[in-house]
Amino acid sequence: MQQIKRWLWSWNEQFSQILLGLILIIMAVLLHHASPFFMTWDNWRNILDQSALLVIVSLGMTFVICTSGIDLSVGAIAALSGVCMALAMHAGLSVELSICLGLAAGAAVGVFNGLLIAKLNLSPFIVTLAAMSVTRGIALILTKGIPIYGFPVNFTWWGSGHIGSLNPPILMAVLLGLLAALVLNRTKLGYYTLALGGNEEALRRSGVAHKTYKTIVYTISGLTAAVGGLVITARLNTAEPLAGWMLELDAIAAVVLGGTDMKGGRGSITGTIMACLLLGMLRNGLTILNIPSYYQQLTIGLIILAAIIISELRLRNAPGHGTITKED
Amino acid sequence: MVAKTSNPLVRVSHLNKSYGNITALLDVSLDIYAGEILAIVGDNGAGKSTLIKMLAGVVKPDSGYIKVREQTYPYLSPTKAIHLGISTVYQDLALVDCRDVVSNIFLGRELVYGGLMVDRRRMEKQARQVLDKLQINIPSLKTPVGLLSGGQRQGVAVARAIIQGGNVIIFDEPTAAMGVQESAKVIRLMQELARAGMAVVVISHNLHHVFEIAERICVLRHGQIVAVCKASDYQPNQIVELIMGVTPITTDGIGVQKDAAN
Structure with a gap:
């Protein structure tokens, strides 16, 4: 009996990825038949380019959701970090220094979130909701609501430059994705991220500085959101205080679609990246097929709903979710 | 005396x-x-x-x-x-149910190489040694502890206390x-x-x-x-x-x- 359960569960572990992979392939085949343009390299580079931003932001979100937390401030952080980079460059600072400042601003909001959530034991939902408003407010105040545009070429390179036939955002997404997978699965930080979501009290009693690790996780999310801000700002050659609007919801959707458990303790970087690609491919496909964008919203919403229903049914049988029957 | x-x-x-x-x-x-x-x-x-x-x-x-x-x-x-x-085996065992046996035994004391990467192989070997010494039979160390029986779970908690040294x-x-x-x-x-x-x-x-x-x-x-x-x-x-x-x-x-x- 235990053998069967273990087998089922280990299969379950890979379940989301296998399912996502199948859906990706089926959709690609369908879209290929619907439009000869879909399977061209130009179109695929386009899909990858469009998905890169979401991938980068969702990586940090995966860590946060693995701790059973949530970060609603990532869209606002992306806007603030872009604004900081723009202001720094217009104040005459070098491109490199400006980027560092923007990333530091994003990380700072992450640290702020993390400290409030970990040390004061406040609800992640409320803290990051407030942080979203505060961060967006600061971005609006700094710009007086007016977009800032016109940056040096070696800044816009980060959004629309070329490395071979790929763009820097795609390469950043790949590199950060590899790094995130390595950290989550093979380092103490990753182990503690998952343990925080599984049983934080057990982690505390094992003598781990659990609050510090929790703060680090929110800092990572702030940092990846800031990298997202770099991508948006450099690509559009404009720092918009309203950039990244609702980006947090797309990121949360991608993470959940990728099989990470909202209750924490279980998560997959591969799943998150695949889910981002799925969403990107879907948007692209629906556009190619000339389906109005209202239907895109509807379709994406329904897919996320279906994913959550499947994941919930599957996790009912997973350990740590109460309903499992134990021998003796 | x-x-x-x-x-x-x-x-x-x-x-x-x-x-x-x-x-x-x-x-x-x-x-x-x-x-x-x-x-x-x-x-x-x-x-x-x-x-x-x-x-x-x-x-x-x-x-x-x-x-x-x-x-x-x-x-x-x-x-x-x-x-x-001073190591403690708590009444509620303080296990992370969704993590596997090795992760639980080494919770907070993970072995690393290069100061960074968790050394799974060495952890699995040591975990197996301790469990064998305690005569606790757990077929796979990759099993999440939430799927183990009460006795096995207790064994994991004891093994952790012993690993803490x-x-x-x-x-x-x-x-x-x-x-x-x-x-x-x-x-x-x-x-x-x-x-x-x-x-x-x-x-x-x-x-x-x-x-x-x-x-x-x-x-x-x-x-x-x-x-x-x-x-x-x-x-x-x-x-x-x-x-x-x-x-x-x-x-x-x-x-x-x-x-x-x-």
Whole structure:
């Protein structure tokens, strides 16, 4: 009996990825038949380019959701970090220094979130909701609501430059994705991220500085959101205080679609990246097929709903979710 | 008897703790010796768990101190307690159900190489060695502990305490959720640990088990130690009387005498 359960569960572990992979392939085949343009390299580079931003932001979100937390401030952080980079460059600072400042601003909001959530034991939902408003407010105040545009070429390179036939955002997404997978699965930080979501009290009693690790996780999310801000700002050659609007919801959707458990303790970087690609491919496909964008919203919403229903049914049988029957 | 002549590994002294109006512990002092099994008994709410949680660093005492290795501490943190060699097998086992056996055994003490990457292979090897030594049969170390049986889960918690490498190991109600066979195994295990020179502290409601293993019994009632006695000098019913407070403690002479002199 235990053998069967273990087998089922280990299969379950890979379940989301296998399912996502199948859906990706089926959709690609369908879209290929619907439009000869879909399977061209130009179109695929386009899909990858469009998905890169979401991938980068969702990586940090995966860590946060693995701790059973949530970060609603990532869209606002992306806007603030872009604004900081723009202001720094217009104040005459070098491109490199400006980027560092923007990333530091994003990380700072992450640290702020993390400290409030970990040390004061406040609800992640409320803290990051407030942080979203505060961060967006600061971005609006700094710009007086007016977009800032016109940056040096070696800044816009980060959004629309070329490395071979790929763009820097795609390469950043790949590199950060590899790094995130390595950290989550093979380092103490990753182990503690998952343990925080599984049983934080057990982690505390094992003598781990659990609050510090929790703060680090929110800092990572702030940092990846800031990298997202770099991508948006450099690509559009404009720092918009309203950039990244609702980006947090797309990121949360991608993470959940990728099989990470909202209750924490279980998560997959591969799943998150695949889910981002799925969403990107879907948007692209629906556009190619000339389906109005209202239907895109509807379709994406329904897919996320279906994913959550499947994941919930599957996790009912997973350990740590109460309903499992134990021998003796 | 041999143990008593040596210095205690851990000495708790005049510990007090109250939660609002409720006194959980009142002036509790106790010595813990190497190579000995010490049982802490008492009715529900007598303060047993509070006492061991102070040793584990999970609860802070209001006053008093804990002395380990000639150093006195007003309180311990979980990190400090583990560092000082005090490991605890909690009643709820403190396991992360969705993580696998290896991750749980090494929780907080992961082996790394290059100062960064978790060394799975070395952890699996050591985990297997410890589990084999404890005679706990877990086919796959990659199984999430939420899927294991009660006895196996307890085994994982004990293995973690042993991996922590301390010389004092505390068991909180280790046999409470166990069948006869598994209880016998845990009892044998505690005896082996004591024989290997560790100090074993066990909280139990089961006086039959207490008399089977303990050399000394510490009786708590209403947050106070009413007796610390040699198990061989007492009958179970006398201990029950001490726990219940049926025998007046001040007149019969056994209760006031805290540490058996002979």
